Amino acid sequence: MDYSNLKEKMEKAINSYSQKLSEVRAGRANPAILNKVKIDYYGTPTPVNQVAGISVPEARLIVIQPWDTNMLKEIEKAILAADIGINPNNDGKVIRLAFPELNEERRKEIVKDIKKMAEDAKVAVRAARRDGMDEAKAKQKDGEMTEDELKQAENEIQKITDSNIAEIDKILEAKEKEVLSI
Secondary structure, X not given: OOOHHHHXXXXXXXXXXXXXXXXXXXXXXXXXXXXXXXXXXXXXEEEHHHOEEEEEEEOOXXXXXXXXXXXXXXXXXXXXXXXXXXXXXXXXXXXXXXXXOOOHHHHHHHHHHHHHHXXXXXXXXXXXXXXXXXXXXXXXXOOOOOHHHHHHHHHHHHHHHHHHHHHHHHHHHHHHHHHHOO
C-alpha cells in the first residue's frame, strides 16, 4: 500500500499548525504576524513584505519601511484593519509596531489557545489516519490485499500517525516554553 498521500495530508496539518503558531503574538516581535496583512497596492491586494522592508531591531519592535513612502497610510490602515492587536506608530518615514510586555494572565491565555490549535492539528492527523484505514479496509474487501497485509497496513498507518502526533507535541512544547519564558 502507498502511504505517500497519507503522509502528505498529515504534513499539511502540521505545516498549517506551524503557520498558525508563527502568527501568535507571544510578546516578542515576530514579522510573521504581518503575514495576513494585505494592502491595496495600486488596486492589487499585496502582502506588506512585498512593498516594504520589515526588520526587528529590538526584541519588542518591528519596523516597516515602505519602498514607496506614499504607501505609509495604506500600510497603517491595513495593519489596523487586520486587527493584530498592535497600534502602528507612523513617523512619516517608517511604521513602528511596539509589542507590549505580556502579563501572566495573557500568557496563560495564549498557551490555552496554542493547545487548542495543537488539538485541532491532531484531529486533522487522526482524520487522515481514518481515511487511510478506510482505504486499506476497502482494498481488503475488494480482494486487493489479504487480511495479514491489512493488519500490516493498519500498523504502518498507526506508526505514521503516532510520529506526526509526536511532532505536533514537540512543536507545542517549544512554543509553550517560548510564551511562558518571555
